Amino acid sequence: MAANSDFLLTFQEFDSSESHLGGNGDATTISIEDTGAGSHKPQKQRRSAPVTSFEEDNDPLANDDKTELLSGQKRSAPFWTFEYYQRFFDVETHQVRERILGSLLPWPGKNFVHLYIRNNPDLYGPFWICATLVFVIAICGNISDFLVYLGNPQYKYVPEFRKVTIAATAIYSYAWLVPLALWGLLVWRNSKVMNRVSYSFLEIVCVYGYSLAVYIPAVVLWIIPNEAVRWFSIVVALCLSGSILVLTFWPAVRDDQPRVAIAIMTAIVALHILLAFGCKAYFFSTLEVKHTAVDAAVDHGTKSSPTMKMHRTNTMS
Amino acid sequence: EKMADVDELSKPMFAGLSDVSISGDIPVEGEINVPVGTPSHDDEYSTLDEPVKDTILRDLKAVGKKFVHVMYPKKSSTLLRDWDLWGPLLLCVTLALMLQGGSVDSKEDGGPQFAEVFVIIWFGSVIITLNSKLLGGTISFFQSLCVLGYCIMPLTVAMVVCRLVLLGGSGMVSFIVRLIVVTASFSWSTFASTAFLADSQPSNRKALVVYPVFLFYFVIGWMILTFSPSA
Numbered sequence: 001m002a003a004n005s006d007f008l009l010t011f012q013e014f015d016s017s018e019s020h021l022g023g024n025g026d027a028t029t030i031s032i033e034d035t036g037a038g039s040h041k042p043q044k045q046r047r048s049a050p051v052t053s054f055e056e057d058n059d060p061l062a063n064d065d066k067t068e069l070l071s072g073q074k075r076s077a078p079f080w081t082f083e084y085y086q087r088f089f090d091v092e093t094h095q096v097r098e099r100i101l102g103s104l105l106p107w108p109g110k111n112f113v114h115l116y117i118r119n120n121p122d123l124y125g126p127f128w129i130c131a132t133l134v135f136v137i138a139i140c141g142n143i144s145d146f147l148v149y150l151g152n153p154q155y156k157y158v159p160e161f162r163k164v165t166i167a168a169t170a171i172y173s174y175a176w177l178v179p180l181a182l183w184g185l186l187v188w189r190n191s192k193v194m195n196r197v198s199y200s201f202l203e204i205v206c207v208y209g210y211s212l213a214v215y216i217p218a219v220v221l222w223i224i225p226n227e228a229v230r231w232f233s234i235v236v237a238l239c240l241s242g243s244i245l246v247l248t249f250w251p252a253v254r255d256d257q258p259r260v261a262i263a264i265m266t267a268i269v270a271l272h273i274l275l276a277f278g279c280k281a282y283f284f285s286t287l288e289v290k291h292t293a294v295d296a297a298v299d300h301g302t303k304s305s306p307t308m309k310m311h312r313t314n315t316m317s
Numbered sequence: 318e319k320m321a322d323v324d325e326l327s328k329p330m331f332a333g334l335s336d337v338s339i340s341g342d343i344p345v346e347g348e349i350n351v352p353v354g355t356p357s358h359d360d361e362y363s364t365l366d367e368p369v370k371d372t373i374l375r376d377l378k379a380v381g382k383k384f385v386h387v388m389y390p391k392k393s394s395t396l397l398r399d400w401d402l403w404g405p406l407l408l409c410v411t412l413a414l415m416l417q418g419g420s421v422d423s424k425e426d427g428g429p430q431f432a433e434v435f436v437i438i439w440f441g442s443v444i445i446t447l448n449s450k451l452l453g454g455t456i457s458f459f460q461s462l463c464v465l466g467y468c469i470m471p472l473t474v475a476m477v478v479c480r481l482v483l484l485g486g487s488g489m490v491s492f493i494v495r496l497i498v499v500t501a502s503f504s505w506s507t508f509a510s511t512a513f514l515a516d517s518q519p520s521n522r523k524a525l526v527v528y529p530v531f532l533f534y535f536v537i538g539w540m541i542l543t544f545s546p547s548a
Contacts (some may be wrong), residue, residue: 086451089452092521093523093524093525094522128532
């Protein structure tokens with residue numbers, strides 16, 4: 001107790017912290033506070049960073065040059081603390097809703113990142129949209145199998161839980177590894193050619209994650225065992241989500257050599273198509289192949305499950 | 318200790334009180350209660366000495382009281398304050414055991430294994446808890462696990478009912494009945510857990526926290542609904 005009052009009475013030297021604040025140019029005073037501050041935090045950090053000036057907040061294009069620098073500034077909280085990750089969940093319900101709706105309706109000229117993400121990328125959307133998509137694919141694949149075999153007495157319904165793990169691996173690696181590769185590629189091209197627009201890793205993850213949102217209603221439509229409906233929904237979903245990606249990444253590569261730009265855009269679109277058709281082929285086998293296989297099984301009086309496995313590998317879509 | 322101090326000080330300080338004489342030869346008897354930590358309401362005596370039956374019964378009563386709270390979800394803080402994980406463990410093991418014995422024509426396809434159910438329930442609960450904490454929730458980690466685990470109870474009841482219904486046949490009627498039962502219990506679970514969890518979130522993020530809980534119980538409900546017994 002006596003020591004405490006001594007501390008209060010004596011003059012304390014604050015030199016050490018002053019030298020930190022004043023002398024060191026790129027030190028930022030970022031206080032780890034409650035996220036109740038909400039979306040004001042990114043603004044506050046931008047203003048306290050000594051590099052950006054006040055006017056540049058209003059110019060979206062100019063901000064992109066500094067995005068990499070700013071994201072470096074934002075990460076000054078140590079990455080092993082909880083507060084570091086809280087920064088990526090700094091969204092509200094209406095923001096998430098707006099982002100999802102914005103990903104469903106692409107418009108030429110409206111850049112998804114500039115309009116909706118605005119230097120506040122979140123991990124909530126990508127993570128939970130991927131989780132929903134994984135379970136929707138597994139469940140709807142199961143339902144579609146059930147509907148195809150409805151009325152067939154030979155068929156024994158099995159809930160196939162292996163498919164959840166496979167779907168999860170596929171979707172999550174697409175949604176997180178492809179952005180990683182793309183970000184690395186864009187950073188490498190940035191070092192060679194000065195691009196006007198560049199994105200941080202989290203913004204790319206955001207775009208990919210939210211662009212997968214349109215697949216959720218499409219996959220639900222795939223339950224209907226009608227090939228025309230399935231083709232229609234997959235094409236529409238591909239167009240919508242693909243155009244989001246194209247509209248987002250075209251400004252980032254158009255300053256590059258034309259061949260490199262075209263190659264990058266083609267790779268993005270190709271991977272997207274691969275994901276869509278791969279999921280459809282693996283989880284929703286086509287109708288005609290199934291019927292012929294099952295008829296053959298009924299004729300031969302064998303168990304239906306081995307034939308189901310065989311024709312699944314033969315399915316082409 | 319106090320007696321010894323008085324003994325030492327008695328000679329110089331209380332020298333005037335000649336009628337007080339405490340000599341060191343007289344043995345002093347009695348108990349000295351040294352309070353340790355914060356005294357809780359039932360800790361007037363050490364619980365180490367009570368019979369084992371009392372300890373178990375007390376814990377069982379606490380678990381049972383929480384089950385009643387889940388059945389009739391009111392906004393009470395008892396579930397949150399005295400969290401325990403016995404109830405969730407019991408429910409999880411019961412559910413996983415009952416999901417066994419499903420149809421396995423072949424070894425590869427089939428329902429979830431015991432370990433898979435376990436992993437889905439606990440891993441799912443941890444992810445949802447982390448999600449609500451990252452969104453700025455004021456609930457603690459284990460409190461959230463406790464709430465999510467206890468609210469699986471309606472789904473476990475639905476599993477029991479489904480198995481009983483399936484004993485009577487697995488046609489369309491039994492499917493409709495099972496669908497209704499599972500839907501009702503899954504909505505009950507979601508409603509019960511959001512009654513406890515949503516209070517700890519700022520109002521502009523409630524839907525963001527409730528949605529993963531909805532997805533979690535939906536998946537568990539799906540596992541229950543698609544359970545088909547062996548031929």
